[in-house]
Amino acid sequence: MENIDNYIAKSSKDYNNLYKESIKNPESFWEKIASTFSWKKKWNNVLSYDFNKPEFKWFEGGKLNITENCLDRHLIERADQTAILFEPNNPEEESKKISYKELHQKVCEFSNVLKNNKVKKGDRVCIYMPMVPELTVAVLACARVGAVHSVVFAGFSATALAARINDSQCKMLITADGSFRGNKTIALKEIADKALLDCKTIDTTIVLKRTGQKILMNPNEKWWHDEILKVDDSCPATEMDSEDMLFILYTSGSTGKPKGMVHSCGGYMIYTAYTFLNVFQYKPNDVYWCTADIGWITGHSYIVYGPLLCGATSVMFEGVPSYPNYDRFWNICEKHKITHFYTAPTAIRALAKHPLSFVQNSNLSSLKVLGSVGEPINEEAWNWYNVNIGKKKCPIVDTWWQTETGGIMLSSLAGITDQKPTFATKPMIGIQPVLLDSSGNEINEKNKDGILAIKFPWPSIARTIYGDHNRYKNVYFSAYPGYYFPGDGALIDNENNYRITGRVDDVVIVSGHNLGTAPIEDAINQHPNVVESAVIGYPHEIKGNALRAFVILMKPEDNIQIKDEIKALVSKTIGPIAKPDIIQIVPGLPKTRSGKIMRRILRKIASDEIDNIGDVSTLLNPEVVDQIINDSNI
Numbered sequence: 356m357e358n359i360d361n362y363i364a365k366s367s368k369d370y371n372n373l374y375k376e377s378i379k380n381p382e383s384f385w386e387k388i389a390s391t392f393s394w395k396k397k398w399n400n401v402l403s404y405d406f407n408k409p410e411f412k413w414f415e416g417g418k419l420n421i422t423e424n425c426l427d428r429h430l431i432e433r434a435d436q437t438a439i440l441f442e443p444n445n446p447e448e449e450s451k452k453i454s455y456k457e458l459h460q461k462v463c464e465f466s467n468v469l470k471n472n473k474v475k476k477g478d479r480v481c482i483y484m485p486m487v488p489e490l491t492v493a494v495l496a497c498a499r500v501g502a503v504h505s506v507v508f509a510g511f512s513a514t515a516l517a518a519r520i521n522d523s524q525c526k527m528l529i530t531a532d533g534s535f536r537g538n539k540t541i542a543l544k545e546i547a548d549k550a551l552l553d554c555k556t557i558d559t560t561i562v563l564k565r566t567g568q569k570i571l572m573n574p575n576e577k578w579w580h581d582e583i584l585k586v587d588d589s590c591p592a593t594e595m596d597s598e599d600m601l602f603i604l605y606t607s608g609s610t611g612k613p614k615g616m617v618h619s620c621g622g623y624m625i626y627t628a629y630t631f632l633n634v635f636q637y638k639p640n641d642v643y644w645c646t647a648d649i650g651w652i653t654g655h656s657y658i659v660y661g662p663l664l665c666g667a668t669s670v671m672f673e674g675v676p677s678y679p680n681y682d683r684f685w686n687i688c689e690k691h692k693i694t695h696f697y698t699a700p701t702a703i704r705a706l707a708k709h710p711l712s713f714v715q716n717s718n719l720s721s722l723k724v725l726g727s728v729g730e731p732i733n734e735e736a737w738n739w740y741n742v743n744i745g746k747k748k749c750p751i752v753d754t755w756w757q758t759e760t761g762g763i764m765l766s767s768l769a770g771i772t773d774q775k776p777t778f779a780t781k782p783m784i785g786i787q788p789v790l791l792d793s794s795g796n797e798i799n800e801k802n803k804d805g806i807l808a809i810k811f812p813w814p815s816i817a818r819t820i821y822g823d824h825n826r827y828k829n830v831y832f833s834a835y836p837g838y839y840f841p842g843d844g845a846l847i848d849n850e851n852n853y854r855i856t857g858r859v860d861d862v863v864i865v866s867g868h869n870l871g872t873a874p875i876e877d878a879i880n881q882h883p884n885v886v887e888s889a890v891i892g893y894p895h896e897i898k899g900n901a902l903r904a905f906v907i908l909m910k911p912e913d914n915i916q917i918k919d920e921i922k923a924l925v926s927k928t929i930g931p932i933a934k935p936d937i938i939q940i941v942p943g944l945p946k947t948r949s950g951k952i953m954r955r956i957l958r959k960i961a962s963d964e965i966d967n968i969g970d971v972s973t974l975l976n977p978e979v980v981d982q983i984i985n986d987s988n989i
């Protein structure tokens with residue numbers, strides 16, 4: 356078997372050569388990368404694709420199980436090396452080191468629990484758990500038996516959980532009694548109980564004991580610790596086709612229904628591992644920490660799969676950056692001698708607001724590489740990160756990608772290619788981005804805003820939206836035929852560095868969370884006194900963007916109570932992350948003559964750009980604009 360290390364860029368010249376090769380002859384290039392993994396049977400065909408259908412197949416006919424690549428194949432060389440280093444929410448509780456051998460055992464045991472409970476290849480399993488090692492075990496056990504995992508972020512509400520379970524008809528739910536987050540305990544099982552009232556497809560629920568709080572156990576609900584006693588730790592991995600489904604992960608779109616993005620086994624495996632090594636330049640004995648939650652794609656690709664595929668030591672943190680104090684991240688860096696630290700701009704901005712003494716009390720000399728993901732990182736946050744955390748000696752990789760792309764698409768390679776603050780910089784090896792104008796023509800001018808698009812498939816592109824291939828086609832492949840359209844704008848500088856300029860659709864990135872405005876409006880409109888609403892994002896110092904809702908009421912009343920009720924409704928329907936910061940009761944919403952809400956005008960009002968609103972005379976109701984501006988000082 357070839358060694359993947361032979362294809363990792365070690366200089367910018369390497370990057371240029373590998374990039375050129377990957378574009379000139381993608382199939383032979385990716386075939387070489389694929390050959391560095393362990394397959395049960397070789398593929399028949401490297402790539403077949405059709406942007407019109409759209410359909411993408413990588414390594415079809417190849418048989419594998421991703422967990423053999425994450426676990427079994429490391430048992431010879433690194434059985435005793437730490438695979439998962441768990442840091443609990445409470446710093447008084449001991450951290451845990453789980454070696455590759457132990458993780459393999461735990462995954463095999465839990466795979467047998469799944470089998471004992473009649474989970475078969477292709478069944479969907481919903482995982483709604485805190486950031487504890489068992490979450491990784493559950494994810495990998497699904498993959499081992501060929502079940503499709505659908506991890507739902509444990510901050511989502513009962514309604515959001517139920518919608519996700521029902522959309523993919525999950526057969527099993529894996530959850531916990533509760534979760535610890537800072538000084539709060541969250542009653543996860545109670546939330547799951549509420550969700551399950553609306554779910555008909557779940558046969559069995561497995562419950563992990565984490566907080567020890569009192570919960571109700573129904574007849575088809577079983578404790579994780581009881582089920583484990585009934586099985587042994589030997590479980591051969593189920594043979595999967597490269598194109599079989601590995602997981603579903605929901606992301607927000609511009610309609611109320613979340614999109615269940617489907618990722619498949621072979622291409623996702625190759626791409627996450629290859630980008631992990633290239634971008635982070637991980638070396639043996641490094642300790643890599645990505646602070647994301649496994650409920651998001653960053654956690655899937657760069658806490659679980661990417662690092663474990665590469666035999667890395669990956670840290671899982673259960674808590675929050677502010678508990679017990681604002682120095683928690685830095686204490687953990689010192690405690691575990693973290694070499695790679697990958698976080699979100701919103702966390703950096705929030706921590707930068709607090710005195711530097713929180714940073715200075717920790718020894719951060721183990722750090723080698725810093726990373727950023729989830730939203731554009733502004734220059735001030737970049738500089739703070741560079742000076743105070745990296746001490747100007749750690750490269751910062753600003754990684755642009757999405758749930759849909761499966762892995763990093765644009766980024767510098769740590770210490771190998773040039774970085775530039777606020778720029779994600781260069782395409783990954785194998786990625787062919789372009790900028791388009793609104794008519795879909797490629798823009799070749801530098802420093803000009805355009806629409807980002809990708810013109811050739813890559814191995815980890817999401818294959819469909821679960822149960823709705825038409826929507827997949829419409830959202831990502833119809834606006835600009837022949838390209839993948841991610842929904843972001845970008846520009847390119849004179850050195851061909853990419854800078855992401857933000858979303859070009861109705862999705863707002865709040866604290867790095869991708870939130871569609873439509874589902875939030877749907878939630879608000881459920882209030883009996885609400886006629887109509889429009890939600891937009893506006894710039895926010897810490898969150899990047901915050902949400903502001905403009906709401907028309909049936910019986911006008913402008914008081915705290917109705918605003919609180921609306922916020923509670925959003926929290927209940929979607930989750931606390933989607934609560935608007937500002938709710939403004941308005942007499943009407945600016946509309947075109949065809950009745951479309953002009954969110955662009957509301958965005959200008961919310962961003963304090965009232966001098967720049969433009970011509971409103973063609974609106975159906977131009978008078979409403981001044982009324983909204985006059986009432987907006989709240």
Ligand code: PRX
Nearest residue numbers: 728729730731753754755756757758855869
């Ligand atoms: O708008 C881009 C923004 O986050 C969106 C994807 O969100 P999600 O699918 O939740 O995945 C987030 C983690 C990969 C993108 O369309 N985004 C992500 N990373 C960056 C970014 N915007 C600018 N710079 C980034 N580094």
